[in-house]
Amino acid sequence: MKGITTFIISDILKNRIVLLYTLVLCGFSWSIFSLEDNVSKGILSMLNIILLIVPLVSVIFANIYMYNSTEFIELLVSQPVKRSSIWNSLFIGLAVALNAAFIIGIGIPIMIFIAPKTALVVILAGILLTTVFVSIAMLCFILMRDKAKGIGLSIMLWLFLSLMYDGLVLFFMFQYADYPIEKIMVILSALNPVDLARIQVLLQIDVAALMGYTGAIFKKLFGTPVGYMTSLLLMMFWILIPYLLSLRLFKKKDL
C-alpha cells in the first residue's frame, strides 16, 4: 500500500495542473496580503478563495484524476493487492497532494501575515475542506461509470454545498423571520461543511459582531472549545461518510 501511495503522490505532483494551482493560490494570497493593510479584510478576501476555489479545484481535479486512473485501478485489481488498500492509497495520495498545494499556496503566506491562532483555524478549515471534497469526488466517481456524468455530479454537489445551500438557508430565514429560528439556523449551518468552515473563520475575526443576534448565538455555540470540537467532528463525518460509502461500493464493483 505504501508503494502505491507514494507512486500516486509523485504522479500527481508531476502533474502540471497541481503546480499551476499552487502558483495561483500563491499569487492570490501574496497579492491580497500585500495590498490590504487591514488583516481582517485580508482574511475575508482569502475566505472567498478558501470556500469557493479550493473546494472546486479539489473536487474537479480529484474526480478527473480518478477517471484517468481507471486503467491503473484495473491493473492493480488483477494483482495481489487488497481493494481497500488501492482505494486508501488513491484517497491518501489525492488528499496529500492537494493539501500540499494548499499549504504551500495559502498556508505559508497566512502564517506569515496573520496571528498564529487565527492562521491555524484558517489553514485547518482549508485542509478539511480539501479533504472533504476529495472524498466527495471519489464517491461521485464510484457512483457514475460515465465520466461526463461523474464530473457533472461533483460540480453539482460543489454548487449545492458552496452556493445553493446558503441561498436556501437564507430563504428559509426570511420566510420564518418572525419566529425564533436561531437554533434551527445553527443546526442547518452545521450540516454543511462549507458553512462550518466559514463560521469558524468568521468567528476568528470581529465581523461576527456584525451578524446580530444570530452571530451572537453562533459565537456562543461554535466559539467555545466544545463548539470547535463539534465542528471538527462534523467535518470528520463529512470526510468519512462519503469515503466509507465509496469504499463499500468499490469493494463490490465489477471491473
Place this chain on the structure above:
Amino acid sequence: MIEIINLYNTFGKTTALKDVSLYLPAGSCIGLIGPNACGKTTLIKNILSMVVPTKGEILFEGKNIKGDVLYKNNIGYMPQIGRYPENMTVSQVIKMIKNIRKYKGTEDKELYDAFGMEKIAEKKMRTLSGGTTQKVSATLAFLFNPTVLILDEPTAGLDPISSEILREKIIKEREKGKLILITSHLLSELDDLLTNIIFMEESVVVFNKSIKTLFEETGEKRVSKAIHTLLKSGAAS
C-alpha cells in the same frame, strides 16, 4: 488447483455465467473457447476476483478466494486488452508490479528478452501500438514465475513471429507442470498446445473434455474440426 463451484454471475438483467462448475487441475493446458459474449472473460475475471460472483464459490488450492488476495501471487494474467497508466514507461510499469507483488525470486526474463523489451523500456505506455502493449502484458504475465497462467486472447494483435515465441513459451511452461488457461478464437493455433477443452455457449459450459477423448469421439485430428463435428452432431448438448 482451481475449483469453481456453481458459479452464477448476473449484471442487472443480463446473465454472464449460469451454474458453472469446473475443476482445473495443475499440469494441464486448458482452452476456453466459445462464441463472443459467452462468458469466457467473465469467468476469468471471476477467478481473478475482478468481478464478484453473484452466487457460488471459487477455490484456489482448496481455499475460497473470497476476501483473499495473496493467491494472486501465483497467477500471471494477460488481459484481452491490456490497459495501463498512460504516462508510465514500460520499465516503470514492470517495476511497479514487481513492487506490488513483493517478488523476491528470480525473474523469468525469457519473454522480456525475446520480445526485445529492452528497446522500448523507456517508452510511455501511451505511445505503444496495440501489439506492443500485448507484448508487455505477456511479459508481465510470465515474469514472476506464477504457477497459474491465465491468458485471455493471447495472440490477438501479435505478429506471427511474436505469436510463435509466445506459443513456445506456453508449451515450455506447460511442461513444467503449470496450469495454463487460454481463451482464443483462433482454434488452429491451439492444436498442439492444449490438453483439455472447455466449450462455453450462452453462459453455460457445454462440454469439458480432454483433447484425447475429443479426438477419439469425433475421429478428427485437429481441434477446430473436432469441435465442428461435435457441435454439428449435437453430441455436445
